[in-house]
Amino acid sequence: MASIDPPLSESAVQEAASVRPAASLWSTGLVAAAAWVGTAALIELWPEIIPQPYGRELAAGALVIALLLAVVAATGKLGGKAAVTIRYYGPWFLASALVVSGWEIVTAKTGLLPVPFFSSPQSILEVFFDDWERLGISVFYSVLLLAKGYFFGALAGFLTGVTIGWSRAASYWVHPVLRLIGPLPATAWLPLAFFIFPTSGSASVFLIALATAFPVTILTWSGIASVNRDYYDIARTLGAKPLFLIFKVAIPAALPHVFVGLFMGLGTSFAVLVVAEMLGVKAGLGWYLQWAQGWAAYANMYAALLVMALMCSTLITILFRVRDWSLSWQKGLVRW
Amino acid sequence: MVVLATKEAELPAAGQQIDIRNVSHQFELEGEPLPVLDNVDFSVEPGSFVALLGPSGCGKSTLLRLLAGLDQPTNGELSVDGEIVGEPDPSRILVFQDPTLFPWRTVWDNVALGLEAQGVLKRSRHRVDNAIELVGLKGFDKAYPHQLSGGMSQRVALARALVNEPRLLLLDEPLGKLDSLTRLTMQTELVSLWQRAGLTAVLVTHDVEEALFLSQRVLIFGPRPARIVADISVDLPYPRHRGDPRLAELRREALGHLGLAATW
Numbered sequence: 232m233a234s235i236d237p238p239l240s241e242s243a244v245q246e247a248a249s250v251r252p253a254a255s256l257w258s259t260g261l262v263a264a265a266a267w268v269g270t271a272a273l274i275e276l277w278p279e280i281i282p283q284p285y286g287r288e289l290a291a292g293a294l295v296i297a298l299l300l301a302v303v304a305a306t307g308k309l310g311g312k313a314a315v316t317i318r319y320y321g322p323w324f325l326a327s328a329l330v331v332s333g334w335e336i337v338t339a340k341t342g343l344l345p346v347p348f349f350s351s352p353q354s355i356l357e358v359f360f361d362d363w364e365r366l367g368i369s370v371f372y373s374v375l376l377l378a379k380g381y382f383f384g385a386l387a388g389f390l391t392g393v394t395i396g397w398s399r400a401a402s403y404w405v406h407p408v409l410r411l412i413g414p415l416p417a418t419a420w421l422p423l424a425f426f427i428f429p430t431s432g433s434a435s436v437f438l439i440a441l442a443t444a445f446p447v448t449i450l451t452w453s454g455i456a457s458v459n460r461d462y463y464d465i466a467r468t469l470g471a472k473p474l475f476l477i478f479k480v481a482i483p484a485a486l487p488h489v490f491v492g493l494f495m496g497l498g499t500s501f502a503v504l505v506v507a508e509m510l511g512v513k514a515g516l517g518w519y520l521q522w523a524q525g526w527a528a529y530a531n532m533y534a535a536l537l538v539m540a541l542m543c544s545t546l547i548t549i550l551f552r553v554r555d556w557s558l559s560w561q562k563g564l565v566r567w
Numbered sequence: 568m569v570v571l572a573t574k575e576a577e578l579p580a581a582g583q584q585i586d587i588r589n590v591s592h593q594f595e596l597e598g599e600p601l602p603v604l605d606n607v608d609f610s611v612e613p614g615s616f617v618a619l620l621g622p623s624g625c626g627k628s629t630l631l632r633l634l635a636g637l638d639q640p641t642n643g644e645l646s647v648d649g650e651i652v653g654e655p656d657p658s659r660i661l662v663f664q665d666p667t668l669f670p671w672r673t674v675w676d677n678v679a680l681g682l683e684a685q686g687v688l689k690r691s692r693h694r695v696d697n698a699i700e701l702v703g704l705k706g707f708d709k710a711y712p713h714q715l716s717g718g719m720s721q722r723v724a725l726a727r728a729l730v731n732e733p734r735l736l737l738l739d740e741p742l743g744k745l746d747s748l749t750r751l752t753m754q755t756e757l758v759s760l761w762q763r764a765g766l767t768a769v770l771v772t773h774d775v776e777e778a779l780f781l782s783q784r785v786l787i788f789g790p791r792p793a794r795i796v797a798d799i800s801v802d803l804p805y806p807r808h809r810g811d812p813r814l815a816e817l818r819r820e821a822l823g824h825l826g827l828a829a830t831w
Contacts, residue, residue, distance in 0.1 A: 461667045468635050469681030469731060470657035479683070483671045560671045560711045 259321040260304030266328035267297035273332055273340075274353070280342045285353040285360060292356075293331070300324055350530035358534035365519065366538055372514035373542065376432065377504050380439025384500065385493055388444035392451025392492070396485070397477060402452075409448065417442035417503045421510060431511035435504070442503040443496035450495070454488025455481050487561065490554040497550055501543050516542070582614035582767030583647045583659070583735040585634065590643030591792075592629055603629050604640070605792035616761055616768045618778035620821065621788030627771040630793070631737045634769065635661040647735060657681055659735040660728040664743045666720035668712040674699065674723050675708040681731040698730035699723075701760070718749040725757075729764060736761070738770040742777065754780055758805055775821050779814055780807055787824045797824040 271293035274286055300321075303314045310317070317324075331352060337343040339351035359366070395402040395409075417438045428434035458481050466480050508517025516539045523531035592604040603626035611617050619627045632638045633645055636655040645652045647659060660681075668677045679695045682688040688695075699705060702722040712720060721741060728736060738757075742750045758781055761768045772778050778785045779801055787797040799821060803813055819831050 459667065461663060461665065462669065464637055464661070465663070465667055466680065466684060467637065468655045468657070468659070468661050469684050469727070470655075471684035475684050480669070483669070486671070558671075560673075560713075 257304040257307070257318060257321070259325065260300045260318065263321055263324040263328060264297045264300035264304060266325055266332075267293045267300065270328050270332045270335070271297065274335055277336075277340050279339045279351075281339075281346065283339055283351060283353050283357070285357045286339070288360070289353045289356050293328075296324070296328075347527065347529045350533050354530040355534050355537070358528075358531050362531060362534075366535065369514065369516045369519040369535070370538060370542060372512075373504060373508065373516045373539075374546075376435055376508070376512065376515060377439060377500060377546075380436045380504070381443050381497065381500050383436065384440030384443025385447050385496060387440065388447025388492065388496065389451050389489065391444070392448045392489070393455055393477070393482065393485075395448075396452045396455025397481065409445075413445045413449070417445075417499070418506050421506065425511050431507075431513070435507035435512050438507055439500045439503050442499040446495035446499065447489070447492040450488045450492025451485060454485030454492075457488070458484040487558060490550075490558065493550060493554075494547070497547060505539075581734065581765060584613045584649070585611040585735070585767065585769070586644075586646045586649075587630075587634075588644045588646075590630070590633065590640045590645060592626070592633065592638075592641045593792075602792035604633075605794045607643075607793065607795060609786060609795060609798070611767060611769065614765055614767055615784065616758075616770070616782045618770045618772055618782035618785045619788060620772060620775060620778040620785050620825075621793060622790050622825070623773050625788050625791045626793035627788055628739050631661060631739050631769065631771055634735070635659055635737055637661070657685060657731045658733055659737065660731060660733040661737040661739060662724055662728050662741045664740040666712075666717075666724040668715075668720055668723055668727075670712050672712075673708065674704060674710050674712075674715070677712070677723055678726045678730050680727055685731075694730050694732075698726040701729060701763075702726045702756075716749075717745050718753060721745060721753065722756075725760065729760065732764075734766050736764075736766050736768045738768060740772055741770075743772070743774075750777075755806070757781060758807075762805065775818055775825070776809075776814075779817050779821065780809065785817075785821060787821060797821070799824075 271290040274290040274293065279286065300317070303310055303317045306314070335352055338346070338349055339353060391405065395405045420438055420441065421434075424434040424438055425431055428437060462480050462484060463476055466476055471480070504515070505517040505520075508515040509521045512518060516535055519535045520532055520539075523529070523535060587607055587609055590604055590607045591602065593600045593602040595601070607630065619630065621627050629638070633640050634647070634652060636652045636659065652659075669680070672680070675695060678698050679688055679692075682691050682694065696708075699708060702725050704719060704722055704726065707715070707719070712723070715723065721744075725741070741757075742753050745753060754777060757768075757770075768782075770778070770781060779799075783801055785797075785799040785801060786795050787799065788794065789796045797820075799817060801817060803811065807814065819828075822828055822831060
């Protein structure tokens with residue numbers, strides 16, 4: 232967890248804002264704007280080896296980015312918080328213009344990379360324009376399936392973790408089972424689960440829950456087990472009963488560990504989700520990828536991968552927001 | 568009116584009387600019994616301030632844990648106001664060397680811990696405010712423990728104890744980890760808190776000067792297994808003065824009992 236770099240902490244934004252408070256002109260922004268104008272010109276003016284639709288839309292998009300950067304560069308700090316964020320990512324805007332141009336050249340313009348395995352930017356844009364409905368539905372089904380599985384898995388893992396962390400008897404019986412079954416990848420259950428459960432959907436919910444529950448259980452358990460014993464002594468001398476010790480001492484003290492478990496569980500649940508959708512469930516982004524491969528629609532696969540990356544990243548961002556809010560008492564939290 | 572008056576009169580709860588009768592205690596350490604208390608026997612008058620002085624690790628802290636009811640003695644009896652100490656009870660509160668505040672709770676919520684655990688917080692919120700004011704931390708209600716200095720944290724720990732209006736305050740080297748200046752200030756504050764609350768205070772310390780400056784009576788313990796080697800009465804009124812020649816005299820006596828007479 233500690234290795235995740237803080238890309239946009241509050242202080243970094245403030246720093247970026249305070250570095251050039253007086254500068255009315257933002258040179259990096261102007262260069263980036265010029266680069267995006269160049270990208271637009273390259274897309275529009277250099278003929279493609281095989282003509283493709285949506286080149287003009289892509290060029291228009293590049294011009295919009297260029298315009299945005301130019302406006303921010305000219306108006307300085309007037310743009311508020313959004314402008315500050317754009318300024319912070321100035322070098323990234325410049326770099327991405329270069330990447331898009333290079334990608335455009337080696338695919339659509341010269342065909343250096345073999346078509347159709349490598350798709351040009353406009354062919355991916357084409358997927359978003361022409362197939363957005365199917366992509367959108369796939370995202371909806373993926374999120375729905377993931378939410379069900381993750382919810383039950385996180386809940387089961389948390390309850391199991393608290394129980395075995397608190398009760399010696401529960402730990403005696405559950406620990407060996409956990410040691411044997413836990414490390415088994417949830418995907419190994421896939422053939423059996425599809426056979427046992429009435430629908431592939433319920434089987435997938437079970438598998439995602441299983442994949443989520445293991446890390447959540449282990450981390451919750453270790454969190455409860457590592458609570459400073461003095462906290463209990465203090466609470467007991469102040470008149471606390473066992474329920475108070477569990478809910479007001481053990482669980483809050485273990486919460487930082489629980490969130491590490493929830494984070495790890497979310498990661499493994501993505502893997503199981505995609506595999507389950509590829510092998511059994513007839514909906515979702517995993518299914519879309521499989522379907523696109525069947526039609527050799529490589530551009531659709533790149534588009535779906537991009538959407539999947541955005542989906543996973545957004546879900547992790549949400550988890551981190553919830554954690555930051557719940558653990559606001561801690562200092563030096565890693566930001567996502 | 569009469570009911571009210573008696574209630575008022577009872578409010579500054581008198582301290583508890585402590586009777587410790589032939590208490591011995593031992594731990595199991597890797598299967599071997601490790602005796603820590605050897606036939607300890609003494610009583611403490613209600614409302615007095617007693618210091619237990621002795622070398623580190625001699626078993627004084629164990630005695631406090633027994634008094635708090637956190638552990639049960641191997642042999643002997645501890646009673647408070649004539650009743651044998653069983654489970655922990657909020658009328659007897661232990662303050663540890665580490666403040667051990669709950670880091671996920673604000674200062675206010677930490678102080679409110681006992682009232683919340685006893686289920687009386689809703690009707691006694693003002694007691695939390697009063698306790699925070701008493702230890703001089705007004706305005707820090709919403710601060711989290713990691714934002715406090717060592718001295719402030721220990722004040723919060725004291726407020727967390729005092730808010731329960733304990734009748735017996737067990738202090739386990741509460742100033743042990745503070746810097747020496749904060750320590751001197753807090754010693755004076757401890758005395759005035761004790762005087763205001765009218766409770767019995769038992770202080771465990773290995774600081775001879777602190778024991779003599781704060782308490783009315785100093786019990787000196789020998790090395791483990793702890794037994795009482797001397798019982799010194801500190802016959803000086805409060806507020807005391809560190810330069811008092813009588814304190815120096817007593818200090819010399821105490822050091823003698825601790826086997827440190829040669830350092831005088």
